[in-house]
Amino acid sequence: MAVAAAAPLNTRPAITEDMITEINSIKGNTWTAGLNSRFEGMSVDEVRTWLGALSGGELLPAREEFANADIPDSFDSRENWKDCADIIGHIRDQSECGSCWAFGGAEAMSDRHCIASKGSIKVQLSTEDLVSCCGSCGMGCNGGFPQSAWQYGVNPGLVSETDYPYFDTPCEHHTNGTKYRKCGPSKPTPSCDQSKTGGKKYTMKNAYSVGGIFGAEKKIQQEIMENGPVEGAFSVYEDFLTYKSGVYSHKSGQMLGGHAIKILGWGVENGVNYWLVANSWNEDWGDQGYFKILRGKNECGIEGGVVAGLANV
Numbered sequence: 001m002a003v004a005a006a007a008p009l010n011t012r013p014a015i016t017e018d019m020i021t022e023i024n025s026i027k028g029n030t031w032t033a034g035l036n037s038r039f040e041g042m043s044v045d046e047v048r049t050w051l052g053a054l055s056g057g058e059l060l061p062a063r064e065e066f067a068n069a070d071i072p073d074s075f076d077s078r079e080n081w082k083d084c085a086d087i088i089g090h091i092r093d094q095s096e097c098g099s100c101w102a103f104g105g106a107e108a109m110s111d112r113h114c115i116a117s118k119g120s121i122k123v124q125l126s127t128e129d130l131v132s133c134c135g136s137c138g139m140g141c142n143g144g145f146p147q148s149a150w151q152y153g154v155n156p157g158l159v160s161e162t163d164y165p166y167f168d169t170p171c172e173h174h175t176n177g178t179k180y181r182k183c184g185p186s187k188p189t190p191s192c193d194q195s196k197t198g199g200k201k202y203t204m205k206n207a208y209s210v211g212g213i214f215g216a217e218k219k220i221q222q223e224i225m226e227n228g229p230v231e232g233a234f235s236v237y238e239d240f241l242t243y244k245s246g247v248y249s250h251k252s253g254q255m256l257g258g259h260a261i262k263i264l265g266w267g268v269e270n271g272v273n274y275w276l277v278a279n280s281w282n283e284d285w286g287d288q289g290y291f292k293i294l295r296g297k298n299e300c301g302i303e304g305g306v307v308a309g310l311a312n313v
Helices: 017-024 044-048 082-088 100-116 127-133 146-154 216-227 238-242
Strands: 031-033 208-210 230-237 243-248 255-269 272-278 290-294 306-308
Touching (some): 017 031, 100 216, 100 306, 146 230
Parallel strands (some): 243 290
Antiparallel strands (some): 031 243, 208 306
16 A cells, blocks of 8 residues: 555644645646635544554555556546446445545445446435444444455445445535535544444455556556446645646655545546545545546556455445
8 A cells, every 4th residue: 555654743734825825826736726626624633533554564466467558648537437327327325434544445346246237226325334334444433444344245245225224424625615515624433333234235356456567557448348347545745735737746745644545547637647636534625535646657646546346246
């Protein structure tokens, strides 16, 4: 897992106007910074509680069988599998919990069930099943291991979001926000409710890592083209909180922690290669919940911790 440990605690503001101005004044910068209301008024410490991709954990076998596939310049899973576009394109909200590792996994596993079933299985899989019931996955709202989430997807598998809904609701830290409730402090992990895990289980045939030291970019691309979105993890720096549009690469600020996300495609913008990524901070963050990040350079470790698996349909 290509994520680093969090830096020492810091109570200063997570976003400032000076930071935004500095980033937008960098010559040749490929992305635009702005005030994401989700983090307005928050301290660096508070943001860290939402970055829950932990390094270490059990190792997954690597997928090694890759043909010499023709990789297109751009690819979007929503466009490639139109029957599953509503599932693939759904932006979730982890709220006040460091459960990104569970969201990235549950989202990609949901997508892969839909894709493998040719659109007949359109089910959002339960993130709460992972957060509260996967004992080997880590520490719930205090962070977890993406690879363990996929192992849990193999056995025992996940119930649907309908059967076991997420314990929290979308939130907005901005005090004048009207779309969502105001975000509060981070919350403890709920206990597993066994009465909600006895429904239909959606399982994965296997779980594996994608990438490796050599040729990671093309391997990840081929995996997405063949089977659908994957879960990845990367190191979040302070400047990432201000992302609004363009192709992100780290410019300023200290490292805050590891964050897990879903990679659903790639492309080229103004000559810059990027990965297309869905975040779990609701659609009010970034570019309607998505962001683009520099591709092919392992930017912030984005290509070093990709995990996936085949849906059992």
